[in-house]
Amino acid sequence: MIIFHFTYDLDMFGYVDINFSKDLFWYWLPRFIVFLFLLCVGFSLCFVHSKGIKWSSFGKRLIILVVLSVGISVATYIIFPKHWIYMGILHCIALCSIAALPFVNRPLFAVALGIALLGLFAAGIIDFWPKMEHSSKDYIPFIPWVAIVFFGIAGFHAGLHKLHSPVFKHLRFLHPLSRHSLVIYIVHQPLLIGVVYAFKTLSS
Numbered sequence: 001m002i003i004f005h006f007t008y009d010l011d012m013f014g015y016v017d018i019n020f021s022k023d024l025f026w027y028w029l030p031r032f033i034v035f036l037f038l039l040c041v042g043f044s045l046c047f048v049h050s051k052g053i054k055w056s057s058f059g060k061r062l063i064i065l066v067v068l069s070v071g072i073s074v075a076t077y078i079i080f081p082k083h084w085i086y087m088g089i090l091h092c093i094a095l096c097s098i099a100a101l102p103f104v105n106r107p108l109f110a111v112a113l114g115i116a117l118l119g120l121f122a123a124g125i126i127d128f129w130p131k132m133e134h135s136s137k138d139y140i141p142f143i144p145w146v147a148i149v150f151f152g153i154a155g156f157h158a159g160l161h162k163l164h165s166p167v168f169k170h171l172r173f174l175h176p177l178s179r180h181s182l183v184i185y186i187v188h189q190p191l192l193i194g195v196v197y198a199f200k201t202l203s204s
Contacts, residue, residue: 001033005189009196034089038145041093042100042110042152043161049104050156058101065094068186080137087130088138090185095142096149103150107157114150117143 007026010016020026048054069091077084085091103110120126121144129143155161177184 001185002188002192004029004033006192006196009189009192013196013200015196015200034140034145035148037089038093038096038148039152039155041096042149042154043156044152045097045100045149046104046153046156047161049101053101053104058097062094062097064182065090065097068182069094076137083135083137085136085138086132087136087141089140092140092142092145096146099142099146100149100153103153107154110150111154114147114154117147117150121147 004026007016007018008020011018011020018026020030048057069088072085072088072090100110103113117126126143128141130141
C-alpha cells in the first residue's frame with residue numbers, strides 16, 4: 001500500500017510516468033491490496049466476535065471508522081472538489097463490518113452469500129454500489145467488495161489463520177506495524193505527499 005501510494009505521488013508530481021489504468025501490474029496491485037484488506041476484515045471480525053459479539057468494542061471501532069471516513073470525504077472535497085472520496089477503503093470497511101457481523105459464526109452462509117454476490121455482479125444483474133457521477137480519488141464500492149469480507153469469515157472458520165511457515169519467523173518485525181495499521185493508513189499518504197512536494201519545491 002505504501003509503495004503504491006508513493007509511486008502514485010511520484011507520478012502526480014511528474015517524477016515517473018505510469019498509466020495506472022492500463023499498466024497491468026499497477027492496475028492489479030491496488031486491487032490485490034484491497035482484497036487483502038477486506039479479507040483481513042473478515043478474519044478480524046471473527047477473532048473478536050466469534051465467541052460472542054462485543055458490542056462496546058464494535059461500536060467504538062465503528063465510530064472511529066465513520067469519523068475518519070467523514071474526515072477523508074471532507075478533506076478530499078476541499079483539496080480535490082472534482083475527485084473527492086465518498087466511498088474509499090475506510091467507508092467500505094465500515095459498511096462491510098456492519099453487514100458481515102451477523103455472519104461471524106455462519107461461515108457457510110457467508111461464503112454462499114459472497115459467491116452469490118460475485119455471481120450476480122459478474123452477470124451484470126447488480127452493479128457497483130454506491131456510485132456517483134464524478135471520478136473519486138479512491139473508490140472501493142460496498143458491492144461487490146463485501147463478498148471478500150464474507151470469504152474472510154469462511155477462511156477463519158476453515159482455520160487458515162492457524163497456518164504456519166518458517167517464513168513467518170522472519171516477519172515478526174512487522175508485528176508492531178500490524179498493531180497500528182489504521183494509524184499508518186491515515187498518516188502515510190499525507191506524509192508521503194508532503195515529502196514529495198517538499199522535494200519538488202526545494203529542487204525547483
